[in-house]
Amino acid sequence: MMETIRSLGIWGLNTFERLGRGHLFLLHLLTGIPALFFRFSLVIQQLYSVGVLSVFLILISGLFVGMVLGLQGYNTLVDFGAEESLGVLVALSLVRELGPVVSALLFAGRAGSALTAEIGLMKSTEQLSGMEMMAIDPIRRVIAPRFLAGLISMPLLAAIFSAVGVFGGFLVGHGLLGVDDGAFWSQMQVKTDWFDDVFNGVIKSMVFGFVVTWIALFEGYDAIPTSEGVGRATTRTVVHSAFAILGLDFVLTALMFGDE
Amino acid sequence: MPLVKIRDLHFYRGDRAIFDGVNIDIHQGKITAIMGPSGTGKTTLLRLIGGQLRPHRGTIEVDGQNVHKLSHTELYELRKRMGMLFQSGALLTDLTVFDNVAFPLREHTDLPESMIRDLVLIKLQTVGLRCARDLMPSELSGGMARRVALARAVTLDPMMIMYDEPFTGQDPISMGTLVNLIHRMNEAMELTSIVVSHDVAETAEIADYIYLLSEGKVIEEGSPVKLKRSSSQWVQQFMQGLPDGPVPFHYPGTGFSDDLLSPEVSA
Amino acid sequence: MMQDKNTEITVGMFVAAGIAALFVLAMKVSNLTEFTDEKGYQVIAEFENIGGLKVRSPVTMAGVRVGRVADISLDPDSYNAKVTLNLYSKVDNIPTDTSASILTAGLLGEQYIGLEAGAEEEFLQDGGVIDLTQPALVLEQVIGQFLFSKAEGEDK
Ligand SMILES: Nc1ncnc2c1ncn2[C@@H]1O[C@H](COP(=O)(O)OP(=O)(O)OP(=O)(O)O)[C@@H](O)[C@H]1O
Ligand SMILES: [Mg+2]
Numbered sequence: 087m088m089e090t091i092r093s094l095g096i097w098g099l100n101t102f103e104r105l106g107r108g109h110l111f112l113l114h115l116l117t118g119i120p121a122l123f124f125r126f127s128l129v130i131q132q133l134y135s136v137g138v139l140s141v142f143l144i145l146i147s148g149l150f151v152g153m154v155l156g157l158q159g160y161n162t163l164v165d166f167g168a169e170e171s172l173g174v175l176v177a178l179s180l181v182r183e184l185g186p187v188v189s190a191l192l193f194a195g196r197a198g199s200a201l202t203a204e205i206g207l208m209k210s211t212e213q214l215s216g217m218e219m220m221a222i223d224p225i226r227r228v229i230a231p232r233f234l235a236g237l238i239s240m241p242l243l244a245a246i247f248s249a250v251g252v253f254g255g256f257l258v259g260h261g262l263l264g265v266d267d268g269a270f271w272s273q274m275q276v277k278t279d280w281f282d283d284v285f286n287g288v289i290k291s292m293v294f295g296f297v298v299t300w301i302a303l304f305e306g307y308d309a310i311p312t313s314e315g316v317g318r319a320t321t322r323t324v325v326h327s328a329f330a331i332l333g334l335d336f337v338l339t340a341l342m343f344g345d346e
Numbered sequence: 347m348p349l350v351k352i353r354d355l356h357f358y359r360g361d362r363a364i365f366d367g368v369n370i371d372i373h374q375g376k377i378t379a380i381m382g383p384s385g386t387g388k389t390t391l392l393r394l395i396g397g398q399l400r401p402h403r404g405t406i407e408v409d410g411q412n413v414h415k416l417s418h419t420e421l422y423e424l425r426k427r428m429g430m431l432f433q434s435g436a437l438l439t440d441l442t443v444f445d446n447v448a449f450p451l452r453e454h455t456d457l458p459e460s461m462i463r464d465l466v467l468i469k470l471q472t473v474g475l476r477c478a479r480d481l482m483p484s485e486l487s488g489g490m491a492r493r494v495a496l497a498r499a500v501t502l503d504p505m506m507i508m509y510d511e512p513f514t515g516q517d518p519i520s521m522g523t524l525v526n527l528i529h530r531m532n533e534a535m536e537l538t539s540i541v542v543s544h545d546v547a548e549t550a551e552i553a554d555y556i557y558l559l560s561e562g563k564v565i566e567e568g569s570p571v572k573l574k575r576s577s578s579q580w581v582q583q584f585m586q587g588l589p590d591g592p593v594p595f596h597y598p599g600t601g602f603s604d605d606l607l608s609p610e611v612s613a
Numbered sequence: 614m615m616q617d618k619n620t621e622i623t624v625g626m627f628v629a630a631g632i633a634a635l636f637v638l639a640m641k642v643s644n645l646t647e648f649t650d651e652k653g654y655q656v657i658a659e660f661e662n663i664g665g666l667k668v669r670s671p672v673t674m675a676g677v678r679v680g681r682v683a684d685i686s687l688d689p690d691s692y693n694a695k696v697t698l699n700l701y702s703k704v705d706n707i708p709t710d711t712s713a714s715i716l717t718a719g720l721l722g723e724q725y726i727g728l729e730a731g732a733e734e735e736f737l738q739d740g741g742v743i744d745l746t747q748p749a750l751v752l753e754q755v756i757g758q759f760l761f762s763k764a765e766g767e768d769k
Pocket of ligand 2: 388389390433510
């Protein structure tokens with residue numbers, strides 16, 4: 087009994103300690119951001135590996151999610167004779183929820199895990215220590231550009247996801263199921279508000295980008311420098327990111343859309 | 347006044363004392379060798395000097411500054427004047443050999459690219475790898491990687507270099523070249539060198555002073571000649587590489603027979 | 614350095630695609646375009662009951678969008694709902710005796726304001742008032758009235 091309580095205590099202390107380290111890491115990282123505006127080429131390289139390499143996945147997933155929404159939405163709406171509202175349903179679901187959330191989950195799996203593995207391996211091969219001894223702060227030189235790249239990429243990816251998704255919904259709704267295209271677009275425009283829906287969705291994806299990149303980089307930086315340690319850190323990145331995304335999504339949704 | 351002054355150093359990993367009251371002086375312009383059995387904490391010592399680890403007790407001063415009392419910025423300023431050659435090389439795997447050696451210059455100076463090129467080629471030439479400059483680190487052998495790392499460690503012309511096992515994995519020819527190189531750099535550039543090595547003969551050849559570490563203590567110190575003449579059995583065994591003697595080969599713990607006979611089957 | 618250039622180009626394309634997607638979401642999917650012709654004119658209509666009408670609900674005439682609800686408040690004297698309509702400036706020929714009613718799109722849909730043109734020669738100006746209004750149908754009241762009249766009918 088005492089043992090259980092004790093191990094619970096140890097677990098709690100470790101968790102808090104890690105949280106503390108994670109926040110110090112974030113502060114340290116943020117001090118490296120201003121200098122990046124004078125060396126933007128570092129960020130561009132990372133935008134390539136974090137952003138560009140995720141585009142294909144985002145395009146395909148967005149298209150299919152939109153198409154499924156079109157099918158499912160139509161089947162439900164047609165019972166109420168409201169299939170004209172298909173555009174609204176597809177657009178609102180994507181812009182408010184699925185766009186930011188699904189693209190963030192995909193981003194965590196694609197770019198987040200890669201970041202963790204990369205940083206973890208750099209740590210285990212002493213590249214980070216090596217930089218420190220060359221008087222180059224690895225958190226500012228290596229981590230900060232990746233962080234900024236994640237922050238920039240996520241809203242762009244989410245926007246691409248939503249836009250492609252709406253198009254996918256239109257393809258199925260109009261092309262396959264024969265919903266009137268005028269009604270599809272005009273209803274959608276009437277009901278989707280650029281601030282309440284689109285802008286809030288962008289804010290969401292920015293928050294997700296921040297959190298996912300932070301988690302990924304910290305897990306890599308804090309990984310036990312062995313192949314097993316890095317492997318575990320990579321798994322943790324994906325799991326913790328998923329929790330963070332879904333939990334934060336609830337909080338943000340309650341804040342943004344709760345009082346309507 | 348020594349360049350590096352270590353006083354009463356205590357450092358623990360868990361409950362195990364890696365350093366238990368160690369005093370070391372490294373003198374300006376000299377080559378000081380740190381030797382000791384594998385796992386005694388030689389790499390740890392270098393990391394303590396470089397400010398990557400914090401001692402639990404005691405002080406380390408480099409050039410009159412207490413390394414562990416410096417601010418982040420001051421520490422990084424100090425590190426610009428210290429080179430370190432890592433045991434593993436620690437090359438940046440996404441950069442070519444050339445870019446690796448150029449890395450500190452590009453980060454810390456505003457030199458024009460043509461000048462960086464000249465400087466890098468000179469350094470690569472001294473380690474015999476000028477023509478390997480376009481290879482990636484993954485295409486190098488362990489020994490080659492170590493030589494690239496050496497070239498990189500000296501690009502900023504530091505006041506002091508710490509070599510963590512520079513000779514391991516080198517064939518006799520490049521070993522001889524490296525020994526020579528370290529020796530020559532020390533004389534020509536007034537460099538202070540700390541060499542961690544197991545290669546007793548080579549190290550004794552160039553070192554001005556040797557510290558022998560074991561079990562958290564300095565066992566013996568002095569010039570190579572003095573150590574070779576030492577009456578201590580321990581020193582004799584280590585310097586001559588004899589298999590039998592007081593130097594422990596095993597990681598400390600319970601006796602072998604106790605372990606074999608113990609009924610405990612660890613779950 | 615060749616590789617650097619390609620990286621820069623693809624990154625540039627990525628950022629452009631992302632911004633284009635945001636642009637599509639703002640312009641095509643949502644209603645940002647309307648804010649460009651915001652400078653219409655405003656007229657006021659009072660309703661006994663507005664039901665589920667909301668700010669930014671559409672205002673239509675013969676099914677064509679001619680504006681949006683800009684503001685809803687309670688008139689302190691009459692206890693009526695005072696609704697400010699923002700009408701597009703290009704629709705500047707709405708007669709002063711036009712009537713406004715609150716309608717529902719479909720059985721369960723959103724509520725909106727439908728305008729029905731009158732016959733007057735004069736047109737509504739900025740700050741004008743629509744006098745003829747018809748309140749929203751509140752389903753409970755309709756059902757209540759229906760049951761009531763049915764009961765009365767049976768009594769006879
Ligand atoms: N991160 C760590 N966590 C816990 N213990 C460690 C860690 N790193 C090193 N040690 C322990 O510290 C001791 C000293 O390690 P160190 O790497 O300094 O040895 P070394 O003298 O350089 O050995 P070698 O000659 O084999 O390189 C070792 O016994 C090792 O068990
Ligand atoms: Mg070592």
